[in-house]
Amino acid sequence: MIEEYKKMKWFFIWVLLLAGGMVFSNMSGYRVFSSGGQQQWKAGGPGLYHK
Amino acid sequence: MSITGIFTCPECQRAINAKNAPTNVIVCSHCFAPLKKAAGALNERINLLITNDTSSPIQIGTRGVWKRKSFEIIGRVQCFYEDALFNNWTMLLDDGDIMMLVEGYGQFAVYEKIALEIAVSFAMVARMEYGSDSIELNNNKKYLLEREGFCKIIKIEGEAWLFDEDGVFNSLELANEDGDRIALIGSKKNTDYSSFRIHYQSFADFRFQQLRNQSIDTVTKEIACKKCSATNRLYSWPFTRSYSCDACGACYEIKNGDSDLLRVTMKSDRQPVIPLQSTGTIRGVEYRLVGFAEKEDEEGYSWREYTLFSPVQGYAFLSEFNGHWIFLKETADAPVLFKAKDIDFYFSGKIFRPYNRYRYSLVYAQGEFPEKIFDNDQTHCVEYIYPPEIWVREMHSEGISWYHGTHLSGKELRTAFPGISLPYTIGVGAVQSAGNVGSTVLKRSMLGILALFLLLFFITMAFNRNQVVYDNFITLPDSTNLPMLVTQKFKLDKWRSNLEFDISAPVRNNWFEVGITLVNADNGTEYSIEKGVEKYSGYEDGESWSEGSDQDDAILHSIPAGNYFLEIQPARGDATVDSFSLRVTYDVPMWRNFFMFVIFALLPVVGIFFRGAYLESVRWQNSPFT
Incomplete structure (x- = not known):
């Protein structure tokens, strides 16, 4: 049984990365795969040259 | 430690050492005469062959442990069956008892002498059919005859316990469904036989010491x-x-x-x-x-x-x-x-x-x-x-x-075997792992992941403030063009977080929409979102129906710390929508994140599961039992 869990070590690394991602998202207010239509404008514009 | 006594060999009259053990035969270490041994004395020579075979890793003097008892090997009876060869080593346990360690073909078993609860005829057991006939021996349990061996010759070494002096006997091995195994050793012609409980144990578990050095390169x-x-x-x-x-x-x-x-x-x-x-x-x-x-x-x-x-x-x-x-x-x-x-x-x-x-x-x-x-x-x-x-x-x-x-x-x-060239694999092997991981491990992993993510989510929830930064009920004027509302400034002080907007409006077969712009008063950065509510109902074909809702929510996420105000631009279907309410909560937990991450974490498990199911179906295509 232990050997089978050892075979899944890459999977558990994947799970830990995702768990870290979830903690980071929740702590930073980031909404994963957000499709809520949020738009953002910066006061300085896109930074292109203009007269 | 075993107690050693000094006896005189009746053949060569020289002194030989013998253990104080209930053995009944000993080979003289000087003249190699096999001698009968009774309590405290050596008797006449008996007609037995002597073995000097060195093919076994066990030898006289080898020590080991069985059921937490230390033992020493003091002798051997080598049994030559019709189709097999086994060494019956005499184990002298530290408590003075003796047992038999039966060894051969890499299998090791301790034979413990027992008395059967039910007297059975040896000849009758010997007539049973392998694998199908059974007989009651102990504890109302039925025993199945598994094997029979006919020993034609025995050879001895050291100090041993013989259950048959002429060395010709039958060995019957029986087993019950609990895995209890019993050996009956006797002759089909005689009524007397000995019965033993067989205790199989791995080589490693005996923790042998003083073994004979063996090499796979030895030509035997x-x-x-x-x-x-x-x-x-x-x-x-x-x-x-x-x-x-x-x-x-x-x-x-x-x-x-x-x-x-x-x-x-x-x-x-x-x-x-x-x-x-x-x-x-x-x-x-x-x-x-x-x-x-x-x-x-x-x-x-x-x-x-x-x-x-x-x-x-x-x-x-x-x-x-x-x-x-x-x-x-x-x-x-x-x-x-x-x-x-x-x-x-x-x-x-x-x-x-x-x-x-x-x-x-x-x-x-x-x-x-x-x-x-x-x-x-x-x-x-x-x-x-x-x-x-x-x-x-x-x-x-x-x-x-x-x-x-x-x-x-x-x-x-x-x-x-380095350097070998293996044949290509075709299909799925009889016991090739389907996906390498068993379903039990997969199920446990899935539950473990769910528990881990829930735990982490609840821990992060403890840090969420759920702070209401704006909560207002707004009455709308009758005019077609609704004015934009601008809120007071408020401070968001977490490095980054989110804002949740709960919108509700009294919509009846109507709609209401609000465009919200969050403006950073310090640098002018704007974050905007639009959200509407709509609700329709009616009566059609004898049934009432309704769809939509008069409330909804929206999220602005990853908002950096700073001073902010809101620009709220309402819009509506018609003037029957005369008000709306808006509540803005800062730093709220997002269950959506939890579900999205759990789904992604479980994707490989689901993949492994379906791959395993496919490989299983291919494997069983080769079987007559499908």
Whole structure:
């Protein structure tokens, strides 16, 4: 049984990365795969040259 | 420690040491006369052969542990059965008791003398049919006859306990469904017999010390071919029961210690992918490849078997079919099947399913073998699988043999025998792991992941403020163009967080929408979002219906710290929507994140599960039990 869990070590690394991602998202207010239509404008514009 | 006494040999009159143990025969260490031993004295010589065979890793003086009791080996009775050879070592336990350690072919069992609760006739048990007839012996339990052996010759060494002086006896091995095994040793002609409880134990568990040094490179027998006079070197003697001449392919069977030339000759037209006499370590045991055979079943399917030998662990086998390899060992501590032989059985916490049944015949063989391989007696086999494990039940003329095997990967094989070129794999092997991971492990992993993510989510929730920064009920004017509302400034002080907008409006067959812009008063950065609510209802075809809702929510996420205000631009379907309310909460937990991350975490498990299901379906296409 232990050997089978050892075979899944890459999977558990994947799970830990995702768990870290979830903690980071929740702590930073980031909404994963957000499709809520949020738009953002910066006061300085896109930074292109203009007269 | 054993107590030693000094006795005088009645043959050579010299002093010999003997243990103070309930043994009944001893070999004089000076004149090698086998002597009867009674309490406190040595009696007359008895007519027994002496052994000096060094093929066993155990020797007189070897120490070990059984059931937490230390013991020392003080003697041996070597039993030559018709088709097998076993060493019955005399164990002198530290408490002064003696027991028998039966060893051969890499199997080790302690025989504990017992009295049966029910007296049975030895001859009647001997007449039972292997694997089907049963008899009540102990505790109202039925016992199945598994094996029978006829010992023709015994040889002794050291100090031993003989249950039969002439060395000719029958051994019957019975087992009940709990795995309790009993050996009855006696003669079919006499009524007296001895009964023993058999305790199988692995070599490692005995924690042996002072073993005899053994090497897989030791040639244990050299025999000249009777046909071509070439010298054949055998490595697994005295366990060899058949072999072929390396030079001319002449085939031999061992009968009474002599080679008996058979009529059959094997032409060397097949090349094993692992060359004969290769040495390699599989699962921690060093083996020599001593035999190669090809067998086929009634339907013409053929497979290859490689016979491996270790002086300590005995024989093992590599079986190859369609490029898939199984590593097998004969195992006496095996399942006991009373009922139908083609149904599932439970053993060692696993459910084994019947996978295949067949009779095989020999196509080709080269090298040395522990069985009379050239007999070609159409052995009947049933295979039971719990991938990557397999139990193979073989029915011979001497009884039932069980082989326990596990799938062996090509990588393991190439590591054991570097430089070999393996055949390509076709399909799915009988015990090839389907997805490498069992369903129990997958289920536990899924539950574990769910628990881990829930725990982490609740921990992060404890840090969420759920702070209401704006909450207002706004009455809308009658005009067509609704004015933009601008809120007071408020401070968001977390490095980054989110804002949740809860919107509600009294919509009845109408809609309301609000455009919200969050403006950073410090640098002018704007974050905007639009959200609407709509609700419609009616009565149609005798049924009331409604759709939509008068409230909804929206999120602005990843908002950096700063001073902010809101620009709120409402819009509506018509003037019946005369108000709306808006509540803005800072730093709220997002369950959506939890579900998204859990789904992504479980994706590989779901993939493994479906791949495993597919491989299983392919595997069982080869089975007559589907």
